[in-house]
Amino acid sequence: MQNTPSIAIIGGGPGGLTLARILHLHGIKATVFERDAHALTRPQGGSLDMHSETGQRALQLSGLHDAFQALARYGDQGNRAYAPDGTLLFDDPNPDGDQPEIDRSQLRQILLNALPRDCVRWDQKVAALRALPDGRHALAGAGIEGVAFDLVVGADGASSIVRPLLSSARPAYEGVTMFELGIDDIDQRYPALSALSGHGKMFVKGSNTLLAAQRNSNAHVRLYAAVRMPLDAVRSYSTISAETKTWLANIFAGYAAPFRELIEVGTLLAVRPMLALPVGHRWSNQPGLTLIGDAAHLMSPFGGEGANGAMADAADLALLLARGGDWRAAVAAYEAMMFPRAEAAAFGAGQGLQGAVAEDDPDHVARHMQETVSLRPDR
Numbered sequence: 001m002q003n004t005p006s007i008a009i010i011g012g013g014p015g016g017l018t019l020a021r022i023l024h025l026h027g028i029k030a031t032v033f034e035r036d037a038h039a040l041t042r043p044q045g046g047s048l049d050m051h052s053e054t055g056q057r058a059l060q061l062s063g064l065h066d067a068f069q070a071l072a073r074y075g076d077q078g079n080r081a082y083a084p085d086g087t088l089l090f091d092d093p094n095p096d097g098d099q100p101e102i103d104r105s106q107l108r109q110i111l112l113n114a115l116p117r118d119c120v121r122w123d124q125k126v127a128a129l130r131a132l133p134d135g136r137h138a139l140a141g142a143g144i145e146g147v148a149f150d151l152v153v154g155a156d157g158a159s160s161i162v163r164p165l166l167s168s169a170r171p172a173y174e175g176v177t178m179f180e181l182g183i184d185d186i187d188q189r190y191p192a193l194s195a196l197s198g199h200g201k202m203f204v205k206g207s208n209t210l211l212a213a214q215r216n217s218n219a220h221v222r223l224y225a226a227v228r229m230p231l232d233a234v235r236s237y238s239t240i241s242a243e244t245k246t247w248l249a250n251i252f253a254g255y256a257a258p259f260r261e262l263i264e265v266g267t268l269l270a271v272r273p274m275l276a277l278p279v280g281h282r283w284s285n286q287p288g289l290t291l292i293g294d295a296a297h298l299m300s301p302f303g304g305e306g307a308n309g310a311m312a313d314a315a316d317l318a319l320l321l322a323r324g325g326d327w328r329a330a331v332a333a334y335e336a337m338m339f340p341r342a343e344a345a346a347f348g349a350g351q352g353l354q355g356a357v358a359e360d361d362p363d364h365v366a367r368h369m370q371e372t373v374s375l376r377p378d379r
């Protein structure tokens, strides 16, 4: 039996690039097909905190610990919660924490810098996969007709085109939509708002609304204004427009003035209905195909596990493939390892979302932060 399969990775997000990097370190060639035209073609989204047992471990296994440490922001691990009237409910600057932040674009660049130049094929959107009689799968899409691989890894996120070949599950709307806004250079332009949101994450929980602010590098702050709303209503406010911004400001009109000002000065960047795959999503192993990251276990960001989980999946799959032996068994072993980890994370993320954007329990977020602090080993 052939021990080293030819490998296609569909998607160059945190999961796909980590997989390619660790395989590369072990002398296994993989080709990443990425629909983006280049690394910075679209804003990559807000900052990510890297957890020690998942994201950071994957970076270590990628040989990129030092590159990560050079950019990791340990000073941006604070957690703060306010009531909508401005009362401070919880504040922990947490400089000694071990979940430092890194901008998504920086993380992508670290991984790309460590890959051979021909590893990532940019501007190559895979439109379809076709099973061949010899067990391989051929990829189809503009400019990629006819290439076939022994193993195709779907690292292609929420709308994976690989997933339907393995599972009938579809992401479902979780009842909450996030309006993402950005504020550049907040320290200079809005020092009072900078002091309010602090160095890390800030949350303000209202009734069926939540305003979160997250500090990125270069004094950029990302705002996530979450609103519980039916999907039909989302369709009316899904455009990046002045109308959407005005509607959003009205939704948060009951919040204290500085929180309203954050929304007012923020530039609307994206409207994201929160979608999730069923908790415990899994599939029967099929030779030649598997999934990692959001493609396998899309969940809300409320556990902070999405990118971390994608990188943990990548590390586990890469290490199992690198052991040699029957690569098909390695893929099955990876899936058996990943399913329970993803189930626990998805359960937590679902609970987090439903508790944080709810009608009642105004202290929910502050209490959760307090519980997290009391679980730290140094307490």
Ligand SMILES: Cc1cc2nc3c(=O)[nH]c(=O)nc-3n(C[C@H](O)[C@H](O)[C@H](O)COP(=O)(O)OP(=O)(O)OC[C@H]3O[C@@H](n4cnc5c(N)ncnc54)[C@H](O)[C@@H]3O)c2cc1C
Residues within 6 Å of the ligand: 010, 011, 012, 013, 014, 015, 016, 033, 034, 035, 036, 046, 047, 048, 049, 124, 125, 126, 127, 155, 156, 157, 158, 159, 160, 161, 178, 180, 224, 272, 292, 293, 294, 295, 301, 304, 305, 306, 307, 308, 309, 310
């Ligand atoms: C608002 C928000 C905040 C978040 N905050 C956090 C956080 O703090 N911590 C955390 O761990 N996670 C967070 N997440 C989740 C995190 O972003 C995802 O879980 C993570 O990006 C998943 O990585 P991935 O590699 O599986 O998929 P993705 O990052 O989605 O990457 C998929 C890649 O595949 C490419 N692609 C898709 N389809 C195709 C195709 N057909 N052909 C070729 N290429 C294709 C895409 O262009 C993309 O580059 C957040 C998510 C959101 C929405």
